[in-house]
Amino acid sequence: MKLPVYFDNHATTPLDPRVLEAMMPFFTEHYGNAASKGHEFGWMAEAAVDVARGQVARLIGAAAEEIVFTSGATESVNLALKGMVEGARRYDGRPAPHMITVATEHHAVLDTCKTLERGGVRCTLLPVDGSGRVDPHALGEAITADTIAVSVMWANNEIGTIAPMAEISAICRARGVLLHTDATQAVGKIPVNVRDVPVDLMSFSAHKMYGPKGAGALYLRSDGTRIPFAAQIDGGGHERGLRSGTLNVPAIVGFGKAAAIASQEFYEERQRVSVLRDLLESSIREALPGVIFNGSRDARLAANASITFPGCRADAMIREMRDIAVSTGSACSSAVPEVSHVLAAIGLSDVLAKSTLRFGLGRFTTEEEVHYVARRVIETAGAPAITAGEFQSQ
Numbered sequence: 188m189k190l191p192v193y194f195d196n197h198a199t200t201p202l203d204p205r206v207l208e209a210m211m212p213f214f215t216e217h218y219g220n221a222a223s224k225g226h227e228f229g230w231m232a233e234a235a236v237d238v239a240r241g242q243v244a245r246l247i248g249a250a251a252e253e254i255v256f257t258s259g260a261t262e263s264v265n266l267a268l269k270g271m272v273e274g275a276r277r278y279d280g281r282p283a284p285h286m287i288t289v290a291t292e293h294h295a296v297l298d299t300c301k302t303l304e305r306g307g308v309r310c311t312l313l314p315v316d317g318s319g320r321v322d323p324h325a326l327g328e329a330i331t332a333d334t335i336a337v338s339v340m341w342a343n344n345e346i347g348t349i350a351p352m353a354e355i356s357a358i359c360r361a362r363g364v365l366l367h368t369d370a371t372q373a374v375g376k377i378p379v380n381v382r383d384v385p386v387d388l389m390s391f392s393a394h395k396m397y398g399p400k401g402a403g404a405l406y407l408r409s410d411g412t413r414i415p416f417a418a419q420i421d422g423g424g425h426e427r428g429l430r431s432g433t434l435n436v437p438a439i440v441g442f443g444k445a446a447a448i449a450s451q452e453f454y455e456e457r458q459r460v461s462v463l464r465d466l467l468e469s470s471i472r473e474a475l476p477g478v479i480f481n482g483s484r485d486a487r488l489a490a491n492a493s494i495t496f497p498g499c500r501a502d503a504m505i506r507e508m509r510d511i512a513v514s515t516g517s518a519c520s521s522a523v524p525e526v527s528h529v530l531a532a533i534g535l536s537d538v539l540a541k542s543t544l545r546f547g548l549g550r551f552t553t554e555e556e557v558h559y560v561a562r563r564v565i566e567t568a569g570a571p572a573i574t575a576g577e578f579q580s581q
């Protein structure tokens with residue numbers, strides 16, 4: 188077993204060696220620009236992007252022409268939300284649109300909404316219950332005549348809770364409101380099919396599914412649904428004018444390969460990983476009966492364990508356990524010493540939130556690593572430096 192052990196697969200996943208192999212030729216001999224129409228180098232790149240587009244589309248049950256390649260989920264979310272708002276204003280004459288989202292969304296969504304609010308958009312932030320689930324009925328109630336879109340994440344990156352997307356989709360369809368989902372943690376991990384569960388727009392990212400950093404996708408429904416939409420990056424008209432800029436061909440090729448592998452393997456992988464996750468949770472609970480497991484018990488990502496250790500400082504535990512990679516919250520907020528908005532939304536106090544660790548297992552996690560991590564967590568949670576100050580009184 189190699190140290191440190193990587194248990195932070197919600198932040199990013201390692202590149203699958205098969206993905207790297209598929210990418211390599213596009214750094215070396217096939218370096219053409221996919222938009223160069225006049226020669227072999229361009230054609231090679233374009234053909235590879237076409238294959239990747241088909242692979243990514245197939246994973247989610249979409250048509251190839253419904254995929255817009257971006258640099259990652261953050262860019263896709265920005266494009267989706269800002270594109271819908273600008274589209275509604277420009278093409279539908281709706282100057283003050285309303286959007287609905289959820290308190291536990293990733294900062295990519297929450298901060299985009301803040302920017303849109305400064306520009307005159309009204310945003311409603313729905314609460315969640317103690318398991319992190321948004322109530323579809325409350326969502327329906329929040330829809331008004333001005334509502335243009337709803338954005339609900341398919342699966343949460345901190346507590347793993349999976350949203351009731353089929354119900355949410357049915358409500359949005361019935362009310363004639365567009366539905367965007369941040370499915371970054373869901374695609375390649377659970378069944379996500381835009382024909383079975385109709386969403387209008389969906390954002391996801393290669394590096395969360397064993398592909399490379401720097402490639403993502405926006406699914407934009409185009410099966411006759413009219414989506415008033417405006418591009419956010421202008422230029423050479425790439426991606427049907429929806430996202431200009433020279434395509435990152437090696438990363439897109441890798442994204443395609445990662446999608447093809449996920450299509451083949453995710454059912455078995457989910458089964459294997461959930462057994463390991465359950466082993467981690469039961470080992471820790473046996474030794475530390477006071478721990479609290481966060482997130483839904485039944486609708487949860489197989490690889491996720493969010494565990495609160497009452498009386499312990501999570502940041503001190505992380506400093507102590509240099510041999511294992513876990514996190515206190517999402518990667519994006521770990522630079523900022525502020526409590527997780529997700530843990531706050533499910534009702535954890537500040538102190539309990541600061542006593543919480545997120546474990547993210549993955550494709551390459553072994554049983555030996557689970558035993559090692561459980562043992563290190565159990566011995567660290569009992570160390571005196573970990574249970575100091577405000578944490579002691581609990």
Ligand SMILES: *Cc1c(COP(=O)(O)O)cnc(C)c1O
Binds near residue numbers: 259293371372
């Ligand atoms: C990682 C993540 C993002 C951001 O994705 P990038 O590709 O890194 O920009 C957005 N939403 C969720 C739920 C994520 O887990």
